[in-house]
Amino acid sequence: MIRFDNYSCRYESGKEPLLHTLNLQINPGEFVFVTGPSGGGKSTLCFSINGLIPNEMEGSLYEGSVTVDGINVQQTFPYDLVSVVGTVLQDPEWQLVRGTVKEELTFALENMGVPVEEIDRRLAQVAEQVQIKPLLLRSSLELSGGQKQRVAIAACLMMQPKVIVLDEPTAELDPMGKEMVMETICELHREWGYTVVFVDHNLDVTLPHASRVIVVANGRIIADAPPSRLFDQQAVRKLLPMPQVVHLSRQLGVRSPDGGDPLTVAELEEELARRLGTRAPLAGTNNEQLIRDEPARSGKPIIELKQVRFKYKKHDTDLTIKPVDLRIMQGEFTAIIGHNGAGKSTLCKLITGLLKPSSGEVLIHGKQANSYQAEQRVRHVGFVFQNPDFQFVRRTVYDEVAYGLHIQRLKAEEIDVRVRQVTKLLNIDNYLNEHPHFLSRGERRRVAIASILALEPEVIILDEPTTGLDSLRCQEMMSYIRKLWQKGHTIILLTHDMRVVADYVPRTIVMSGGQIQWDAPTRDIFAKKEELHRHQITLPPVVELSYALGWSVPSLTSEEFIAHMDREEGVIETAAEGVLR
C-alpha cells in the first residue's frame, strides 16, 4: 500500500537530512505505530506519505520516491491525494476549518466537486461508522477534544481514503479523549480494514493495538518489529523507556507463550497466574510493609482556600467552582487530577489571581490574595502554562528568563546570577543565546519553567508539564520537577498522566464537577478504583495489575510491584517447601 524507495528528504537550508535514505513497505490493512523521540522524523515520515513534503513545506528537498496505492506522492499535489491518504493532525481545534460538524464533513467533498447525492450517501455511512450522528449539527466550538479528533477522523473517511495517517492525534487530549480516539481508530482498522499509520509517544496506550511498530530517531528507522518483540532490540531499549506492562514482565521474567512480551494488564495477569501455578494468588496480601513512607504534611499552610465559589458569568446558575476548602502546606508536592472541565485550571487561576472568587477567601501566607500586587504575588505563586509559546516575549533564552526579574527592577548582577542558576538547574544553560521559540517542545517547557523559577516563587503550579513529550523527555521533565521540590519549592501539578502521579506525587486532589471529591495521599486515592472510574480517571497499568491480582493495597510504581511479587513468591516457595517437608 505504501512504499518508500531510497527516499530521503531535507530542508534546503539544513545540513542534516530530516530523513536519511530509507526503504519501507507498509501492507494493506496494517496498523503501523510510528514512535520515537521528539524531533526524530516521525512527522516528516507522515508528511512524506500525504504529500505535504515537498509540496507544502517550502524549501524541502527529496530524493527517491514514496508511492501510495501506486501513486507517486511527490509528483502529486496533496489536494489531489485526499481520496487516497486521509490525515488527522495533532491540534484538535485548528484543523477543523468549518463552523459545524456537518459542514466539516462535507467540505472536502464539496471542494472535490462530488455530487450532492453522493455526499449525502457518504455522510450517512461515515456518521454510522464513527458514531457521530448526534454531533452533526453542533458547532465545532462546543465539542470536547476527543470529539473534535473524532470529527477530524470522520472528515478523512468522507473522502474514502485507503490509508489514514494520524500525527499524534491524542497528544493534547485528556484520558477520556485519548480512549475515544483509540477506540475509533481500532474499530476502523478491525471492522473496516483501513491501513493506519499512527504516530504517538504513548506506548502504554497504543502498543497493544498496533500490528507493527516502527521506531524513528535522528531521521532513521531504528526498529521495525511486532509490538511484543520491540524491546528485544537493544537499540530500542536504549532509546525508549518501556511501557509499564513490558517493564514489569521483563523484571519478573514473564513472557507470552509465543516468546514475546505481554502488552496488556490482562495478558500479564494471565501469565503471572500461570507462573504461580494453580494456587490462587495471595488475595488481600498486605502491601503496606513495602510501601515507602509518604512525607508527612508539615510546616505552615502557604495557600488556603476558604469556602471559595466561582462562576464565569454573573447570570450563570451553575457554579464552576462549588464551595471549596483547601490547604496547601509549605514544601508539599500535590497533583490535581480530574477530567476536562472538572475545574482544575479554574481552581489554579483562582490561586494565582487570574480569576477572582465570587465568594469566599483565597489566602497566601494568611493574607488575602488580592491584597498582593501582581509583581508581589509572583514571588509567592508562579504558574507555568501548558503551552510555553504563550509566555515567550524575548529573543533569547537569557532575556526570556531575565524578563520577569527586570519587571521586578532587580540589579543586573542579581539578575545574571539568578538566570544562570535556574538555567543550569534545568539544563538549558547551553541555549542562553538561542531564540526560545526555535527550541524543541521539552526545552521550551523548561525555559518556561525557568522564567517562572527565576522569580523564586514559593509555590510553582505546572499545567500539564509532560503533555506531548516522549517518554524519555517526560521522565527528564519529572526529575527536574522533583529536583525543584527537593530544593524546597511547593509544587502543584495539574495533569492527566496517572503514571506521573503514581510515580512522583505524594498527595493527590481529585476534582469533579467543580468540587474536590477527594484529597488524600496518592496511594489512598488509587485505592478508590471504582470511584475513580466513575469520575473518568484511568488507573496506571501497575495499579490495575495490583487489583487484578487481588491486592488490597495497590503498588504505585513498578519497583514496588516487583518487591511485592518477590516477597509473595518467597512466601509461596516457603509454603511449598513446608508441604514437601
Next chain:
Amino acid sequence: MQLYYPSNSIIHYMHGFSKILIFGILLTLIPLFMEQPISLLLLLFLCAALFSYIRPPKTHLLLLIPVGLLAVMMSTTYFFADMGGQVYLHMDFGYWMFQISSGNILFAVTFILRMMIWSLLFFILLFTTSPEDLVIGLKRFGLPEFLTLAVSLALRYWSLMIFDVKTVMDAQYCRGVDFRSGGLLTRTKRFASLLIPVLFVFLKRFRTTSFALTLKGVGRKNKRTYYYNPRLSAIDSWAISSAALLTAAWLTLQWLYKL
C-alpha cells in the same frame, strides 16, 4: 462566544443574501443621507425595535456597552475642532484647542446616532445569520471563492483568537506584568509586549490550518459543489422589495426636503 444564535424570528428565516443586502447595504446607506438628529433618532428607534424583535440573549445585549462607549469616545474628537455654530466654551492649549459649540454638539450627536444605528444593523445581521448562511449570502454577491473562504475562516476562528490573546495576557500576568496598573506609556509598552507571543502562537496555528485546508482539497481546479445552497424565498423577495422601497422613498424625501 458565537454571535449567531438560532431562533424563530422572520429575520432568522431570511436568506443570508437578503440580510446582507438589507441590513448591510440598504439600511446602512440611509443614515449617510440623514442630516437632522430627529430623523436619525427615528431610524435608531426603528432599528432598536427590530433588534428587540430578534430577542438577543443577555450576553449578546452586553455587546452594546463597548460599542456605545466607543461611539461616545470617538464623538468627543469633534470637540477638538471648530465645527461652527454658537460657541459656549473655548479653551486654547497652544497647538490644541477644546471647544463646545452648537456645531460641535450637533456633529457629535449625529455621529453617535449613526454609529449606534450601524451597530444595531450589523448586530441584527450577525446575530440572526449562521456563518454558513453569511458565506452563502456573500457568494451570491459574486465574491470569489478565496474571499468567502477567508470570511468563513475569520468567523470560525475569531473567538479562538481572542481566547489565545487572553491566555497570553494571563501568562504575562503570572510573570508580574500587570495590565491594570501603571501609566499610559507603561501600559502601552506592556500591551505591545504581547505582540510577539501572540504572533508566534498564531503563526503556528495558521500553519496547522493551512495544512488542513490543503488536505481538504482547497485549491483544486475542478468546479466546486455547494452541498448547502438555500434558495431565496417569498419572505426574501418581500423583505428586499420593502427595504429598497424604503431607501428610495427616503432618498427622494431627503432630496426634496433636506430632512
